[in-house]
Amino acid sequence: MVNGNAGKDPSTPAGQGGFTGWTEFGVDPVTPREAERARRDPLAEGPAWVAAETHAHVDRLALSAPAEVRVGAPAAVAATLTQPGGRRVPVTAPVSADWAGSPNLHVGSASGVRPWHVARFDPATGQLTALRPGGRVLLTVTVNGVRAEATVTTAAAQARAAA
Known part of the structure; x- marks a missing residue:
């Protein structure tokens, strides 16, 4: 190795x-x-x-997520760590990270979604998907003991414009 x-x-x-x-x-x-x-x-x-x-090694850890995600419009979430000398490293493989969230957020594949989940985050794709409007979820990422978090609100799907 x-x-x-x-x-x-x-x-x-x-x-x-x-x-x-x-x-x-x-x-x-x-x-x-x-x-x-x-x-x-x-x-x-x-x-x-x-x-x-x-x-x-982590000097700083930042989590980038939108403040609001609409049902039917998944949003990109990304984490970046900063190392000595200012090197910015995306938190993707091979960097190990622990993703977690509030009880109403499912972290993982769609097969694990339960009725109480208002959103789902897939660490493999970086996609945050709103399942139901009117919720608020906390998403966290921890790398080598350093934690960053973001709060996201789920909203109804965007109304289509009349033609």
Whole structure:
């Protein structure tokens, strides 16, 4: 694993993974049966036993979100961190981030939406979607212990102009 820079600037632009930080690995034990199956067929998909989180160094963290999102018109949300020397890094892969929100905001795929959710945020696409008007949600992002937040109101769909 090649990771982070020490004593020098990253050699690639921030949007291509050029930032300073560190990686945390987690390793879970596998059962003897899972190990035997992996030995017999090393190309078959096995259990997810290794996980990695890339923690970027963070001087500042900013979350950009609209104050209002209308039903039927998803809006873009983006987070950017600032590192020593003013390097601005988009909070996208490979930077690890924890996205969360108020109880009435679903963070994740559309399949997890419940009746009490008035909006949904998909971290993979950066899209915030209003599901019902008249709500107010809090969206948060945390990178390496630094947190930023935004409050967004959901509104009715835009009325169409008469022809």
